[in-house]
Amino acid sequence: LSERLAEYVGYELPQVAQSLETVITAGLLRRSPDSTHPARLYVLTPGSTRGGWLSSLLRIAATRKGRLAVIHALKQRQSSGPSADGESGPVAA
Known part of the structure; x- marks a missing residue:
């Protein structure tokens, strides 16, 4: 299934x-x-405490x-890059 997901989303x-392991570990x-x-x-x-x-x-x-x-907000966040404190910039929706 991971292979098919990779094909669908266009990532390696x-x-x-x-990414799957990360969201599984986070309980999402x-x-x-x-x-x-x-x-x-x-x-x-979605009922998890972190979700x-x-x-x-x-x-x-x-x-x-x-x-x-959502796509627009993610692109803005990606183009703003991390700030001096290591956090990403604000996301506008």
């Missing part, structure tokens, strides 16, 4: 695998426990306008 497999995503099927299923866990923002993000990204706003 190691980067996708590392879990792998399905179904060992009878060779493919893995990933399930979002309060996830529900908001999913609600915003449910529409095309919202997805475009």
